[in-house]
Amino acid sequence: MGDRFAVLTIGDELLNGEIADTNTALIGRILGSCGYLLRDSLTVGDVEPDIEEALLYLASCRDVVIVSGGLGPTEDDLTARAAAGAFGRRLVLNDEALGLIRDHFQGLGLDMHPRNEKQALLPQKIRVLPNARGTAPGFLLQHNGKDLFFLPGVPEEMEAMLQASVLPLLRERGGGSLPMQERVLKVFGLSEPKTEELLSRAGLPEGVQVAFGVDFPLVAVKLRASGKSAEESLDRAELLARRALDEFVVAVGEETLAGNVARMLTNAGLSLAVAESCTGGLICSMLTDIPGASAFLERGAVTYANSAKQQWLQVPAQTLAEQGAVSEATALAMARGIRLAAGTDLGLAVTGIAGPEGGTAAKPVGTVFIALDAEDQPKVKGYRFAGGREKIRRLSAIMALEWLRRFAASRRADI
Template sequence: MQAEILSTGDEVRTGAVVDTNAAFIAEALETIGITVTRHTCVGDDLDDIAAALREIASRSDMAVITGGLGPTADDRTAEAAARAAGVVLEEMPVALEQIERFFCARGMVMSATNRKQALIPQRALVLENTDGTAPGFRMTIGACRMVFLPGVPREMRPMLARHVLNDFTQQHRSDGVVHAVDVMPTFGLPESVVGDKLKDITPTNGSLRVGLRVLFPEIHVRIYGQGDRPETLAAQMRQLKETICERLGKRVLSTDGRRLPEVLGSMLMERRATLAVAESCTGGLMAKQLTDVPGSSGFFLLSAVTYANEAKKAVLGVKPETLERYGAVDEATAREMAEGARRCAGADYALSTTGIAGPDGGTAEKPVGTVCIGLATPEGTRTFRYVFPFGDRDLNRRLFAATAFDRLRQYLMGTLRVNGSDEI
């Protein structure tokens, strides 16, 4: 089945708001075997929305439309849908009841302007929105099944799950069609190398296919499967994942979609071990990513953002002579930062980062993209120095943090030693 996505609203059309909905919907539909062929964006003009709906209906099996279901004058998607279908708007009691219930549950009185949101195209099916005031609806224009959802992501996402993904999955189960998607994040190899290593692994029967997605600094291997027997499909995907792990080795972070910080957190919790971090160039990014992991209080003890040299000395105990002799961006400084963080927190492990994220501040000896990382463990401390080829501050900071996490991950895996020479 092929589908299209239509995003509405002047704020999206002009770029004032980034359309994250389209990306989320496309990825979600792919997981249930629906191929998205086009993304379209139009503003708030009634004629433009209606024309876009008619055009989509002429060529696609299905469409998901977001935005324009609010209470204001420029929210005109329902009206455009009615015009495209050649029907009128009706005040739907079930929609009005949902809106009133939403306000009542919060101790509020519904404004008269919100009554507009109960106007739904004739013969459309109202879709409940438990997180906002804009009911969605489902209708058919021509031969195209269309689902209309609010544009607010926190409202759209649960509605997509309930009213599109779940319904479609149930329908295809009854048809005997099974879809599955697995994601295997990797780190440490460029996309071209990952692609080259995996170019000949998919079965010839077409039941499985492999795609790559860059979520910098990770490369995600995505496996898409389709079949008529869940057990057979699961076995095929399991075998393919084993082959991918054999080819990519320690670069595979997980086979269940977990990304690097979550994988590292799980490894620490399994060992009942704790971690502290000392950050300079990453400016708290490592702490942010670690505390994004559910249950991080079980392994993460301390973050020290010691940006200035005085802070490195006062908080972490970095020796003045180390800074004077080597400077802030040096393996010797990274060593003392990591050891100081481990000592301050009483942690099992500590990581440190000190580098030059850019876009300026580099020298011939220490160009932009240089980072020094410290890994302090009960067995001792090891340091690393890398020079990455990016001039972008944000990219460098994300890569610095991920590289530090991966050093500890590989140490815990046993593929990196404190006293040894291992390539990243």
């Protein structure tokens, strides 16, 4: 019933692996926020017959097409010519477009380079769309009731023209739906199928769609609804999903797990110091990524060498010799040691073998101990994580953050 929207992005660099196409996502986000949902997206290279073929295909089966790329001044910019060819129009020097290009250079105190005149060669019977941020004007070409918007490929120019010209023209056209609203729950400790199973029994309200994404090792649950009561439906859905997934929901919306931990520790007035071995600064880096981390994080130690563990964390030489640097006892001593050195409420420690070297039969690669020391509550646990060095480090860091989140949550419940 609604209009069918498509995107066409043009450029060799999008197909030969040089850069990823970010314009489709940008267009999808902006149109989506106004209730226009993209049906599909096509990418072709700087090849005139391929551009023509794609334009004809999309004009045959979609109602609105946003085209980006190929409007520049150089020889490999072929979009206007291909559009003229595809829809049987002559390519003519468009005075309005030429005036805009001249104005752009004048605004910069420059003369127009003769090559830029090419950017005013446009198909006949189009509507020029001004480009406030660059030289390439865009245009709207209408064909059999279909609207084809041609925009430059530079993301910031394209985005500004989408907002300034395309959205107002789409509003005139009508045919959008109410925007889809989304709420994301980030889940840790459940597999994707297990998450889906629990949610399938949650009795989510009708009209709420569920989609899943993975940001290793987290699963993102996306609750979506549209229409006038979308907000209420999502509130209800979030409540039911939280009940179903319980303590496995570690963050909601834009917030990351680290951001959630930072907020909870700050609110609880808990100070923290971190001692890292195999994660090598990753936990501190994730926490200090959050503005205001200095409110709770006193210090961190990356103690790769045993001498550092002894000197800064007071890990007994005997513990290191008898139990090894990767052991329950060492993890506990590191957590206690960093807490006492820093004088904080909490001391967190991680020690493990991230590989690829360093594993043994008793302690293979992936063996990781996490310890959390609070005044009377030292706690330690050993894990055996699967995967390569990067996965093991990331999983260790996320698991350690999750320990902090649960501790802060339990603390809050005590009050």
